[in-house]
Amino acid sequence: MSDLLRAEGIGKRYGGVHALRGASLALAAGEAHALVGENGAGKSTLAKILAGSVRPDAGRILIDGKAAPIRNPLEAQRQGIGIIYQELDLFPHLTIGENMVIGNLSFREAAWVDFRKVDAFCRPFLERVGLRRGPREMVAELPIGQAQLVALARALSMRARAILMDEPTSSLGEDAAERLFGTIRELKQGGVSIVYVSHKMDEIFRVCDRATVLRDGETVGTVEVPTTTPGALVRMMVGGADELRADWQSARAAVDNRRADYQSAPLLSVRGLTTRKLRDVSFELGAGEVLGIAGLVGAGRSELGAALFGMDRATGGEIRLRGVPVEVRSPAAAMRHGIGLLPEDRKLQGLMMDMSVLENGAMASLPRMSRLGFLSTERERAALLPLYRQLALRCASFSAPVGWLSGGNQQKALLGRWLLVNPDVLFLDDPARGIDVGAKQDVYRMIAELAAAGKGVMLASSELPELLRCADRILVLADGRAAATYTAAEATPERIMAAATGARS
Amino acid sequence: MRKLRDSQGLMALAGVVLLAIAISPVASDGSRIFLQMGNLTDILRQISLIGIISLGMTLVILTGGIDLSVGSTLALSTSLVAMGLTRAWPGAGYAAHMLYAIAGATLAGGLAGAVNGAAIAGLEIQPFIVTLATMIGIRGLAKWLTNNANIDIGFGGDVAARFAAAFRQKPLVIACYAALAAVFWVLLSRTVFGRQVRAIGDNETAARYAGLPIRRVKIVVYALSGLLAGFAGVLYAAGNQQGNPNAGVAYELDAIAAVVIGGTRLAGGKGSIAGTIVGTLIMGVLTNMLRLGNVDSNVEMMVKAVIIVLAVAVQRQRRMD
Numbered sequence: 103m104s105d106l107l108r109a110e111g112i113g114k115r116y117g118g119v120h121a122l123r124g125a126s127l128a129l130a131a132g133e134a135h136a137l138v139g140e141n142g143a144g145k146s147t148l149a150k151i152l153a154g155s156v157r158p159d160a161g162r163i164l165i166d167g168k169a170a171p172i173r174n175p176l177e178a179q180r181q182g183i184g185i186i187y188q189e190l191d192l193f194p195h196l197t198i199g200e201n202m203v204i205g206n207l208s209f210r211e212a213a214w215v216d217f218r219k220v221d222a223f224c225r226p227f228l229e230r231v232g233l234r235r236g237p238r239e240m241v242a243e244l245p246i247g248q249a250q251l252v253a254l255a256r257a258l259s260m261r262a263r264a265i266l267m268d269e270p271t272s273s274l275g276e277d278a279a280e281r282l283f284g285t286i287r288e289l290k291q292g293g294v295s296i297v298y299v300s301h302k303m304d305e306i307f308r309v310c311d312r313a314t315v316l317r318d319g320e321t322v323g324t325v326e327v328p329t330t331t332p333g334a335l336v337r338m339m340v341g342g343a344d345e346l347r348a349d350w351q352s353a354r355a356a357v358d359n360r361r362a363d364y365q366s367a368p369l370l371s372v373r374g375l376t377t378r379k380l381r382d383v384s385f386e387l388g389a390g391e392v393l394g395i396a397g398l399v400g401a402g403r404s405e406l407g408a409a410l411f412g413m414d415r416a417t418g419g420e421i422r423l424r425g426v427p428v429e430v431r432s433p434a435a436a437m438r439h440g441i442g443l444l445p446e447d448r449k450l451q452g453l454m455m456d457m458s459v460l461e462n463g464a465m466a467s468l469p470r471m472s473r474l475g476f477l478s479t480e481r482e483r484a485a486l487l488p489l490y491r492q493l494a495l496r497c498a499s500f501s502a503p504v505g506w507l508s509g510g511n512q513q514k515a516l517l518g519r520w521l522l523v524n525p526d527v528l529f530l531d532d533p534a535r536g537i538d539v540g541a542k543q544d545v546y547r548m549i550a551e552l553a554a555a556g557k558g559v560m561l562a563s564s565e566l567p568e569l570l571r572c573a574d575r576i577l578v579l580a581d582g583r584a585a586a587t588y589t590a591a592e593a594t595p596e597r598i599m600a601a602a603t604g605a606r607s
Numbered sequence: 608m609r610k611l612r613d614s615q616g617l618m619a620l621a622g623v624v625l626l627a628i629a630i631s632p633v634a635s636d637g638s639r640i641f642l643q644m645g646n647l648t649d650i651l652r653q654i655s656l657i658g659i660i661s662l663g664m665t666l667v668i669l670t671g672g673i674d675l676s677v678g679s680t681l682a683l684s685t686s687l688v689a690m691g692l693t694r695a696w697p698g699a700g701y702a703a704h705m706l707y708a709i710a711g712a713t714l715a716g717g718l719a720g721a722v723n724g725a726a727i728a729g730l731e732i733q734p735f736i737v738t739l740a741t742m743i744g745i746r747g748l749a750k751w752l753t754n755n756a757n758i759d760i761g762f763g764g765d766v767a768a769r770f771a772a773a774f775r776q777k778p779l780v781i782a783c784y785a786a787l788a789a790v791f792w793v794l795l796s797r798t799v800f801g802r803q804v805r806a807i808g809d810n811e812t813a814a815r816y817a818g819l820p821i822r823r824v825k826i827v828v829y830a831l832s833g834l835l836a837g838f839a840g841v842l843y844a845a846g847n848q849q850g851n852p853n854a855g856v857a858y859e860l861d862a863i864a865a866v867v868i869g870g871t872r873l874a875g876g877k878g879s880i881a882g883t884i885v886g887t888l889i890m891g892v893l894t895n896m897l898r899l900g901n902v903d904s905n906v907e908m909m910v911k912a913v914i915i916v917l918a919v920a921v922q923r924q925r926r927m928d
Contacts (some may be wrong), residue, residue, distance in 0.1 A: 290825075311886075322663050434818040434820070450812055453810065454805075454876065455809065457809055465802075465817040466813075466817040469799070471799075472799045475799050476797055477798060477800050544780065
């Protein structure tokens with residue numbers, strides 16, 4: 103079989119974490135090839151390696167059957183590989199034409215820019231992707247769907263024979279997505295191959311000829327799309343479900359033992375919540391309940407937290423606390439109502455890295471830690487040290503900058519901030535992300551203790567095993583909507599992934 | 608960590624002082640002029656105005672901002688206090704008249720600062736641009752109010768003369784600086800407000816997620832900066848015996864230099880009042896040393912330039928260790 107592009111045994115490590123180990127992909131000429139997998143399976147990393155923006159640690163890449171090391175984006179361009187990133191890499195304040203010729207090896211650039219030459223160069227490619235815009239228009243003035251077409255035209259103008267598209271529909275409306283599918287079909291007929299990175303089942307089954315499934319950085323297999331089903335693809339993505347199940351079922355025993363009767367009166371009740379990123383989300387949370395929030399990247403997990411915590415303005419819907427409707431316009435208002443949020447990115451959104459562990463812990467409770475505006479260090483120590491002991495936070499000194507701690511201990515310092523605030527409803531956004539195994543266990547234990555104390559805990563996570571072991575119920579989000587809710591007894595990795603990818607069968 | 612930084616600043620100050628002693632000219636009685644009590648207190652008096660302004664500048668820079676308008680605010684305040692003192696006073700007593708003029712000028716500075724803060728926090732315009740604009744605008748206001756003429760005070764026996772005589776005394780000026788420095792030291796290191804200032808500069812996004820009142824803190828910080836510049840303007844008027852709408856040019860740069868030499872990070876979040884006081888003293892001793900040595904004032908500026916870059920370079924090194 104004559105493959106246009108072959109990647110074999112690709113490996114990539116970030117620190118001690120394997121993003122890819124032994125991933126492979128074979129792309130035939132003129133096909134649309136889906137690259138699918140769960141969050142963190144390595145899809146984007148593999149795409150970036152093929153596009154030359156990330157260098158692999160192991161493996162080899164063949165083009166037309168010949169070894170072709172791709173060390174940087176320019177070499178990828180020479181080999182005829184183009185990429186369209188999810189976050190488009192265009193210069194918004196340059197024109198369409200300027201964007202297309204910058205760094206373009208197929209365009210001979212003189213020191214003096216000849217705009218007529220640029221126009222003439224760009225026009226055929228803009229026509230080919232069906233963009234009715236002049237080359238001298240600013241990219242910043244285009245809607246996102248048209249900007250994506252500019253990126254596509256640029257890739258074609260670089261004589262790309264294989265174009266990688268990373269989640270191309272994630273920011274497109276339905277019309278724009280529809281047009282994109284049409285363009286992809288035309289490109290295929292013209293002999294251009296597409297690698298379609300996505301986890302949306304309906305799109306894959308409409309657009310793609312074959313699909314390669316990645317799991318934990320490894321290629322599980324490649325299937326012909328017409329002869330498979332969404333369910334079968336999801337099973338390949340989720341993988342060895344049996345061992346997974348054994349693992350979380352043993353851990354769950356402790357969770358099931360507490361069994362508070364939280365169903366009787368919901369602590370938090372959300373009806374039709376709508377924001378920029380959420381559409382008509384409804385659910386209830388009981389006191390003493392852990393509600394898992396599942397969903398793929400971009401499904402709206404963090405956005406749900408942001409809406410409940412007053413970071414995103416709600417444009418519709420109702421939030422009730424103990425049956426009373428509340429308006430949450432700011433984080434301070436959320437905290438007054440007893441809602442807390444542990445944000446997803448502790449470096450960007452959570453901690454003041456140069457400030458001490460204690461100062462960070464007290465940050466959301468300053469009025470309580472002070473008298474007449476003067477802070478009491480004794481009060482801070484007395485309030486925070488027991489909490490940090492409970493969390494098993496380890497540090498040389500509580501007065502040392504929190505930035506000196508390990509990731510797990512940083513997360514505990516931030517968790518301590520919210521334990522001190524002690525809200526009735528706590529939204530934990532991926533609290534175990536990027537921390538070591540021991541710290542993860544401490545975080546899980548804390549979640550169970552919070553629930554046992556009658557708090558309502560929402561746990562958003564990209565890790566299914568984590569949700570399955572900690573949550574009493576799991577709300578699955580897809581595309582900003584509530585796709586399904588499962589009780590702990592009903593939830594399985596297959597069901598959750600099927601709901602999250604829209605492959606309900 | 609903070610202790611280490613302060614002690615390094617103190618060592619730099621000690622180095623400058625030792626150098627000043629070493630190269631100081633010698634008086635006829637064999638003593639070193641630099642070490643004479645009169646000279647040392649002169650240094651303190653000379654740094655007091657920039658010192659007071661740099662206290663507010665420290666808070667501003669800690670939030671990640673900058674205040675370029677303080678020099679113009681000082682000019683506005685000197686003009687206003689002189690205008691207030693030379694105007695007929697209907698009431699009885701010098702004291703009330705003086706208080707009215709001083710409070711009015713100082714509060715006008717605070718108001719100018721609050722306007723800065725409101726534009727920065729409310730309209731979300733960059734501090735550099737807002738305070739660049741008010742630097743120009745406030746200077747214009749001061750010149751317009753005075754018809755661009757100095758208002759002389761301190762001659763004869765009227766209230767203005769009494770004011771100038773009282774507020775140009777060395778001990779009083781130094782005491783004002785010392786008292787304000789102590790107040791701001793406590794404000795920054797011991798109060799909720801001070802911690803919020805540092806938290807916002809360290810990570811404003813995280814401050815939002817922690818529910819801190821970011822807007823309010825920023826408005827107060829710029830208002831305090833204006834208030835201090837306003838009060839410095841009052842002392843300037845007394846010291847120079849005139850209200851001068853062209854006073855205070857480039858004071859903002861001296862204040863920023865003192866803050867930065869004192870180890871406060873220009874991006875915000877890290878720094879202290881103690882550091883700023885040390886930075887102000889380093890600048891003051893350096894100026895005095897060069898003047899005692901009869902160094903050309905233009906050369907003095909060049910030496911200062913080198914010192915600023917060296918001070919910041921040394922701090923960068925330390926941070927990377």
